[in-house]
Amino acid sequence: MSRVADALSAAAEPTRRRLLQLLATGPRTVSELAEQFTVTRPAISQHLAVLTDAGLVTARKDGRQRFYSVVPAGITQLRAEIDRFWSTELDLLVDDATKRATTQPEEHRS
Amino acid sequence: MSRVADALSAAAEPTRRRLLQLLATGPRTVSELAEQFTVTRPAISQHLAVLTDAGLVTARKDGRQRFYSVVPAGITQLRAEIDRFWSTELDLLVDDATKRATTQPEEHRS
DNA sequence: GCAATGCGTAAGCCTAGGCTAACGTGTCTC
C-alpha cells in the first residue's frame, strides 16, 4: 500500500495532473473522468486513491455513484510546497533571465 | 536513453529537486554535489544528465572538473509549465480556501 | 612516461508504480 510519497510527487504524474485539472472545474464521477482517458476505469480509480491519500481530492457518495472533487486546503498545501521549493534563489534566476533577451539559443547535451 | 519525459517530471524527483536548489546558489562540481547526498557520485551524474536533457542545467568544463549551473531560461520555462498547470480553476479554489478558516479538520481516506 | 584525480558511461540489479483482468460489494430498478 505504499502509494507514492509526498503530495508533489503525487501531483506530478501526468494522468493525475489532468485529473486535478478536470476536477478543478467541478465534481465528476469516476466514469465521467475515465472516459477522458485511454486507460481503464480501475486505473483511474487507483489514481484517485493516490490523490485522496495525498489529501488533494475527496469523494462524496451519492447512490451508486461517487462524485470526486478537489480539496481546496490540499491544493493550498501543494501550492505552498511548490513555493517552498521555488525559494528565493530560483526566483532570482528567473528575474535575471527575463531581464535579458527572452529568446536565446538553447543548448542541450548531445 | 529514454530519460524521463517533460521538465516537470524531471524536476519533481526528490534528489533532482535538491540538486536544483543547491545549484541555484551557484555553480558546483559533481563531487561537491555528490557529498551532499548518500547516493554515489555516478548516481548524481545521471541525475545531472536528466536535468541537462530537460534544459534546466548546464555544465562548463574546467580542467578535469565540470561546474554545473542552472540554466535561467530553462527554469523560466519550468515555471511557465507549472503556472500553466496551475490554471485559473485551481487558483480560484485556493482563493476560496484561504477565505475560509485556514485550519480545518482534514479528512483522509481509510 | 606514470599515477592520481574528476568525471561520464555501460551493464545489470531491483523496486516503485502504472496497468489490465477479474472479482467483490453496495445500490437501484423491476
Added chain:
DNA sequence: GAGACACGTTAGCCTAGGCTTACGCATTGC
C-alpha cells in the same frame, strides 16, 4: 428476488527509472 450499474479492490504483469559496480577517458602533476 434477479439483474444491471457504478464503483473499489486484488493479483499479477511489465516497464520506467534509480541505484551500484566496474570501467573508460581526459586532465593534471610528478
